[in-house]
Each structure stands twice: as C-alpha cells, then as structure tokens.
Amino acid sequence: MARNMVSNSVEKKVAEGELTPEKLVEFYRLMYLSRRTDDREIVLKRQQKIFFQISCAGHEALLVAAGMAMRPGYDWFYPYYRDRAICLALGNTVEEQLLQSVGAADDPASGGRQMPSHWSSRKLNIVTSSSSTATQCLHAIGCAEAGRYFARHPEAAAKHAGDYREFKDVKFHGDEVVYVSIGEGSTSQGEFWESLNTASNQKLPVLYVVEDNGYAISTPVEVNTPGGNISRLVANFPNFHFAEIDGTDPIASYKAMVEAVAYCRAGHGPALVHGHVIRPYSHSLSEDERDYRSAEELERDSLRDPISKMQMWLLREGILDADAINKLERRVDEEVQRAADKAVMAKLPAIESITRYVYSEDLSPMDARFATKPAATVDANERTMADLINACLKDEMRRDERIVVFGEDVADASRDEALLAGKIKGKGGVFKLTSGLQTEFGSDRVWNSPLAEANIVGRAIGMAERGLKPVVEIQFFDYIWPAMHQMRNELALIRWRSNNGFSSPLVMRVPIGGYLTGGSIYHSQSGESIFTHTPGVRVVMPSNARDAMGLLRTAIRCDDPVLFLEHKRLYRETYGRAAYPGPDYCIPFGKAEIVRPGKDVTVITYGAVVPRALQAAQKLHREKGIDVELIDLRSLAPYDWEAIAESVRKTNRVIVAHEDMLSWGYGAEIAARIGDELFHDLDAPVRRVAAMDTFVAYQPVLEDAILPQPEDLYRAMEELAAF
Incomplete structure (x- = not known):
C-alpha cells in the first residue's frame, strides 16, 4: 500500500467521505468476507450440512458502507435477510453466522431456532429478525420512539436498567440512530408505508435503506412499484432526507450513508437511502433465477458486481497491488474455512431445549x-x-x-x-x-x-x-x-x-x-x-x-x-x-374462580357467559334442586386445568360454554382434554354450549338466537344432570 500513489480524484473522495486508504482496504475486506461466507454456505448446502441459504451477494458495498457509517452497540439495527455484510461490518463474526447456518446449540442469534441470515445480537443492538417482509419497519419506529422517550425521561431509563436483567448493559444516549432495511419488493407492504407516516410525523431518527436489486424473487420491480422507482413515490414525505445512489459503488454508498446518519443523529428527522444493487445469485438456493431472467440480463448485472468493481478500483488507484489483494483474499478464505470447520462440528441443540423461552423464565404471571x-x-x-x-x-x-x-x-x-x-x-x-x-x-x-x-x-x-x-x-x-x-x-x-x-x-x-x-x-x-x-x-x-x-x-x-x-x-x-382493592392488588394467571360451588354438574366458562350461566344455575337450583358448580376461567392461556379436573371428578358431568361459535371454538380444546384425561370420571358426554356457526346479526331477535342465552344454558344443565 502506498499513500502517495492515491490519485487526486481519490483524495477528494476520501476527504468527502472521511475514508482513509486503510479504511478502504477494510471496506473491501468486509465485502469480500461477506461474499465468501455466502459461497461457503452454498457449498455446505450442497453437501447437505446446512438446510437453507439466502445470500447478500451484490448488496455488499451498500451494506458495508452503512455499517461503517454507524455505531455498533450504540445505534440500533433492524436488518433483513440480505444484510450479512452490515452485520459483519458491525462486528458479527463468520463463525457466529455459520453456527446459525448449521443450527448449532451455540448459535448466538437463535440457538438453532432460526434459519440462516436471520440476524440477532444483543451486544451489537441487532434486533432479532423474522422472515416476514416489512414488519420490522414498525419495530424500528417504536425503538426510535423509546430512545427519544428515555432521553426525555432519564428517571424511566434508570428504572428500566435496574429492573430488567437482559437490559442492564443498555445505555441511552439521546442521539441514537435506528437502521432498518428492506428490499424494493417489500416497499409494497402496508407496514412500510405506515412506518413512513409515523417517522415523518414525529421526525424520528430512523435510517431506511432500500436495497433495490430489481427483483422480489421472480417479480420485477416495475410490477411491484408504480414507475419502477420507490424514490419517486416517497419523495413528498416531509422531514425526510432522501438519497438515490448506485449501491454497487462503495464511495458513493459511504458518502450517502454518512450524510443520512448525520441528518438523523442531528435530530432533523428520518432518512431514506435507495441503493440500486444487483442480485448475482438466485433469490435463495431453493430456486433458479435462470427460469425467469435471461442470460443477457445476468451478464449485464455481472458487469456491476461490487466485488469486482472495488477490486479493480483499488488496483487502479494504487491503494493495493495484485499481490496485496491476493494475500488479503487468501486470509479471508482461510478465516471462512476455519469458521466453517468449527460450525459443522458444533454441538446441536438438546431436544429438551425446545420449550425454553416460549415465555419468560424470570417473571411468570403464574408466580x-x-x-x-x-x-x-x-x-x-x-x-x-x-x-x-x-x-x-x-x-x-x-x-x-x-x-x-x-x-x-x-x-x-x-x-x-x-x-x-x-x-x-x-x-x-x-x-x-x-x-x-x-x-x-x-x-x-x-x-x-x-x-x-x-x-x-x-x-x-x-x-x-x-x-x-x-x-x-x-x-x-x-x-x-x-x-x-x-x-x-x-x-x-x-x-x-x-x-x-x-x-x-x-x-x-x-x-x-x-x-x-x-x-x-x-x-x-x-x-x-x-x-x-x-x-x-x-x-x-x-x-x-x-x-x-x-x-x-x-x-x-x-x-x-x-x-x-x-x-x-x-x-x-x-x-x-x-x-377498589388497592394499588397492588394482583391475580395470578392460570387460576380459575369458583363462582358457585356445586355437586351435580360442572359448567366451565368465562367472559359475558359467566353471569348468564350463573343466572341459569340459580334458576335451576330453585326450580329443580340441581346443584351446578360454575367455574370462571378468567385466564385462557394459561388455563387452570387443576380446577377443572377437581370439579369434574366431583360432579362427573361437565358443560363447556363460550360466546364464540361452537365449531373450532375455545371450548373444543377443554372438552377434548377432559375426554382424554378424565374419561373414567365422566357419567355423561361432555356437552358444549356456544354461539351458532355464523356471524352476529344487527336485529336483536336474530342476535338473541345466535348467541348463547341463559335459557340455552339452563336447558343444557338440566338435560346433562338427567343423563
């Protein structure tokens, strides 16, 4: 590397983007690292050592630029599945990424639960991502709102850090930027537009990055987007900074990202960078883009490959020579190979781990x-x-x-x-x-x-x-x-x-x-x-x-x-x-209430059916001497199986009643479990009372007939008691 060999044009670009030659070399290393990680995953998929692959190829320049313009562990990130390169730029390692590819127990993003390229890192503030498109745009808005709120209310931030184990290391700076990225196809989703509305209205520090490779799987951009250009559609949103760039150009990408981040960090409002990139590989390894893209089109894209372009640019500008590039690439190849070797030997998740963390294990509402x-x-x-x-x-x-x-x-x-x-x-x-x-x-x-x-x-x-x-x-x-x-x-x-x-x-x-x-x-x-x-x-x-x-x-x-x-x-x-029962009165979830004790029939219900069932039970006792035990579940998930089982063992007859329609309703699960686990305690079939399998009509005469009424419950109780 020779500093004095850098041309005047590069000097100007370096000055504009605050890029040094060393930083430019690191820029290329991260781009190449991302591409070679994709390539290694493809090999592993063909060897049947991983089970899915979706690549970042063609997006590397735009994403490394974003990563280098932002602050890991300080700013917040809501990436999508093409965002391997920004995660590497933020500090994610190849080994961490490949541990997710094989579904390892030590996969730090998900413990083997998510498919590859679904990024997550508490340390780096990379928030767990899903396969859904554009949903993360609204999460980014909420994250930015929370950051602003904590900056205005430091007393709330202090309580937050003290009360929540997993957030004790989080700092609230007041000038964080929230990154969110999507593909151009995802801009068709309503949640993208809903998020723009709120970001614009509230002048939130959210950086949108639209990675426009021209295709949503096989659907070209002009089918998804009127006029084929999202920048033209969003241009009139107020308070926004907009940039439309060649996302295969690292210098242009970095300059655009630095400007956009500075705009957001200064509190001026949100920014949207629309980068035109390429997709040299198929949407994922599960399909073949040659089915819908011509050889001529793919050849045109290959001429814009950001890896090749930057390599040639570094050579042309004298920042690296061929030998230095070869050495850099060999080191990257070795790094990726070492990571892959470790990943394929990694321990798999234990079967007993499956049900961990469906809910909080620190503060259960049943406590x-x-x-x-x-x-x-x-x-x-x-x-x-x-x-x-x-x-x-x-x-x-x-x-x-x-x-x-x-x-x-x-x-x-x-x-x-x-x-x-x-x-x-x-x-x-x-x-x-x-x-x-x-x-x-x-x-x-x-x-x-x-x-x-x-x-x-x-x-x-x-x-x-x-x-x-x-x-x-x-x-x-x-x-x-x-x-x-x-x-x-x-x-x-x-x-x-x-x-x-x-x-x-x-x-x-x-x-x-x-x-x-x-x-x-x-x-x-x-x-x-x-x-x-x-x-x-x-x-x-x-x-x-x-x-x-x-x-x-x-x-x-x-x-x-x-x-x-x-x-x-x-x-x-x-x-x-x-x-009023006081400012600390709580009820645990999963604990039913016995509204009326009884010995002849159990009725299990909740919501507005409770007073109707009580009315029917009281009338039945007055008129027939039948003693109904009425259980108000109160909590539907979880529910109090112990209370149900104890009552059914006592009365040997049970009705499950609810307001929703009968078929596929909530009561079907309760009835099925009673039949499965308490069959020998039953003296009669499990009975259900619910609404008709239709919708609720406006006319009260129809509404009364559709929804379960006290007389319906009375009749069911009487018939079951006589069974």
Whole structure:
C-alpha cells in the first residue's frame, strides 16, 4: 500500500467521505468476507450440512458502507435477510453466522431456532429478525420512539436498567440512530408505508435503506412499484432526507450513508437511502433465477458486481497491488474455512431445549407474588369494570414511568391546548376507559395513534424490545386482524426465536364480544381461540370488575406479552361491580374462580357467559334442586386445568360454554382434554354450549338466537344432570 500513489480524484473522495486508504482496504475486506461466507454456505448446502441459504451477494458495498457509517452497540439495527455484510461490518463474526447456518446449540442469534441470515445480537443492538417482509419497519419506529422517550425521561431509563436483567448493559444516549432495511419488493407492504407516516410525523431518527436489486424473487420491480422507482413515490414525505445512489459503488454508498446518519443523529428527522444493487445469485438456493431472467440480463448485472468493481478500483488507484489483494483474499478464505470447520462440528441443540423461552423464565404471571389480597381502602363504593380498569392504568402509570398508552382515540385530546384550557372535556377512548390519563400524565405518555392497527402493535413491539412498557388499545376486537401479522409472526416469537436474547413484554387491551343489542357483525366478534392457539402470548378475559383490575395489573407487571380481552357488555354491568382493592392488588394467571360451588354438574366458562350461566344455575337450583358448580376461567392461556379436573371428578358431568361459535371454538380444546384425561370420571358426554356457526346479526331477535342465552344454558344443565 502506498499513500502517495492515491490519485487526486481519490483524495477528494476520501476527504468527502472521511475514508482513509486503510479504511478502504477494510471496506473491501468486509465485502469480500461477506461474499465468501455466502459461497461457503452454498457449498455446505450442497453437501447437505446446512438446510437453507439466502445470500447478500451484490448488496455488499451498500451494506458495508452503512455499517461503517454507524455505531455498533450504540445505534440500533433492524436488518433483513440480505444484510450479512452490515452485520459483519458491525462486528458479527463468520463463525457466529455459520453456527446459525448449521443450527448449532451455540448459535448466538437463535440457538438453532432460526434459519440462516436471520440476524440477532444483543451486544451489537441487532434486533432479532423474522422472515416476514416489512414488519420490522414498525419495530424500528417504536425503538426510535423509546430512545427519544428515555432521553426525555432519564428517571424511566434508570428504572428500566435496574429492573430488567437482559437490559442492564443498555445505555441511552439521546442521539441514537435506528437502521432498518428492506428490499424494493417489500416497499409494497402496508407496514412500510405506515412506518413512513409515523417517522415523518414525529421526525424520528430512523435510517431506511432500500436495497433495490430489481427483483422480489421472480417479480420485477416495475410490477411491484408504480414507475419502477420507490424514490419517486416517497419523495413528498416531509422531514425526510432522501438519497438515490448506485449501491454497487462503495464511495458513493459511504458518502450517502454518512450524510443520512448525520441528518438523523442531528435530530432533523428520518432518512431514506435507495441503493440500486444487483442480485448475482438466485433469490435463495431453493430456486433458479435462470427460469425467469435471461442470460443477457445476468451478464449485464455481472458487469456491476461490487466485488469486482472495488477490486479493480483499488488496483487502479494504487491503494493495493495484485499481490496485496491476493494475500488479503487468501486470509479471508482461510478465516471462512476455519469458521466453517468449527460450525459443522458444533454441538446441536438438546431436544429438551425446545420449550425454553416460549415465555419468560424470570417473571411468570403464574408466580405466587401475584397472589395478593384486596386491601381495605377509604372508598368502599362499588365500581364498574370500566372504572377499575381506568383506576388500574392510573395506578400503574404513577408507579412506573416506562408505561405508555396509545391507540385510536385513547387520548383526551390530540390538540391539547383546548383541553388544558378547560374548554373541552376530552375523549379518553370510545368506551372512556383511558379517560383522564393524558390529562394527568401528559402527551409524552398518552397519545392517539393513526387509524392503523398494525402500526399500533408494531410500534409497541419496538418500544417493548427497547425497554418501555406499552399498554396499547385495539379499539374493537373486530378490527384486530390488520395487527394479526405483527402479533403472530413477530410479538409471539421474539423471545423464543432469539433464544431469550430479546423480549417484547407489552399489553394489548381489546374490547371484545357481543350481547350489545345492535352491535352487529363488526362490533360483536369473538375469536379468542385464534390467539390462545398462539404460543408466546398470554390471553386473559375477566368477567367482573375486581378480576379485571387484578389481572390487568399482573399483565402490566409480568414479563410476557399479554392479550387482555375486555368484554364490552360487562364494562358497566351491575353484575360484578366491586370496591377498589388497592394499588397492588394482583391475580395470578392460570387460576380459575369458583363462582358457585356445586355437586351435580360442572359448567366451565368465562367472559359475558359467566353471569348468564350463573343466572341459569340459580334458576335451576330453585326450580329443580340441581346443584351446578360454575367455574370462571378468567385466564385462557394459561388455563387452570387443576380446577377443572377437581370439579369434574366431583360432579362427573361437565358443560363447556363460550360466546364464540361452537365449531373450532375455545371450548373444543377443554372438552377434548377432559375426554382424554378424565374419561373414567365422566357419567355423561361432555356437552358444549356456544354461539351458532355464523356471524352476529344487527336485529336483536336474530342476535338473541345466535348467541348463547341463559335459557340455552339452563336447558343444557338440566338435560346433562338427567343423563
């Protein structure tokens, strides 16, 4: 290497990008290291020593530039599966990456749970990634919001670092940049656009990198993107810094990344760098791009290969000679070979490790610490479920500065000048359950989200990964489905897929259910079985005011994501009112309540069916002398199998009742397990009572016929007792 041989044109580029010759050599080494790691994985796949391969080839210059422009362990990173090169530039090793390829027990990213190229590193702030496209964009937004919040609220940051084992080493600097990358095909996803809206509105320090190789598997960019160019579509978003560059040019890439990072770090807002790169290998080793790309097109791409281009550039500019390049490449080849040799000999995960980290192993919501007694308070007035949920949120927000609340219409007023002046009363949620929160805790902690459910949950995931405790509201269960992708493929899996490297313990409050007289199809839905079928998320559903407060407090204080289902019909019912049980009253998950002891028939239920079943049981006892034991599950995942089994062994007859439709409903699992494990204790078949297999109609006469009523429960109890 000879410093005086560098030409004037290179001197100018070096000065602009702060690149030294040594840094340029390291730039090339990282690019070549990434390419050779891809090549070694391909060999291992063909030898059947690994089971999947997807490459970074053609993206190396853009990604090494991003890695060199940012700060590992300081900034935060939400990469996607093409991002091998930036992870290497940040400090990931080849051995670490190949341990994931073979699915080794010592794979630091996932412990053998994730396929190759699904990056994760607590040390480097590389947040666990999934195979889903564009979901990570919303997580990056939430992460940036959390960083800003902690910078404004150092007392919350101090509590966060002290309370959470896995985050004790995290520092909050106040000027972190959050990197998120996607391919150009992924810009078709709604979550990308939802994230741009929030990044733009809030001027968040998020650096978007769009790696445009022209293809989403076999679909060319012009099919995915109107006009074939995402930069033209996003150009009018305010507060953004934009750059469109040749992503195969390392100097141009580095200069663009340095400028974009500086813009974000200075607090001006988000940036988007659109890099035109190539894909010299197929989408993955599971397909062959020659099926849909011509030889001429592939030849044109090969002429833009960033590895070849930079090698020739280093030679031409006199930064390295051929011998130096050969020595560098041999050292890289040896490094990759050594890493591969170690990886293929690595120990595989133990079978018994499979169920570890589905949930937190440090703070289970079933823990005895959550079994507290109601405290006597000065105010002994009975309150509704809505009142005590509101009181619990206020208690917990006073206790823990990390708790933030957002969703659609949950704030008292987004334009809070009139609120503060006393000119308006404030909204506080469509059911008023968050009323007064913004007034007391301010707009930093309570705010209205856009009308976009994936935005709510996706941002909350990023906040919780970073250490906030979001308690978000989905306005109606009927509209939860846009967030289902975020919940099922991201939230539920974060702890397990990262082998406890990351977690996202947030709370989703969701009004659910019918019996509303006119609620109709889109305000009466149930569907809890879909979510109880998802490992990694706790699901609870109280039927009365005191349980609602106790379970919500446990949900907030535990270390797992919780879906907290609130039955709308029960919010202000006379049934289930209770006095305020104090600011520390909790109920463990997985503990059912015996609402009515009995000896003849067991009825297992939850939610709004509880008061209806109680009404039927009381009537049956008055009229027929039949003694029904009524169990309110309260917690659906986990549920209290011991309470069920004890009751069934006593009564020998059981009904499982729920509001959702009969077929494939939540009760089917309970009924099946009773039949499987308690068959010899039964004197009659297990009976189910539930809604018709249809939707809830608007006309009350139809609604009453569709949903299970007290008379339906009465009839089932009577018939089963007589069996």
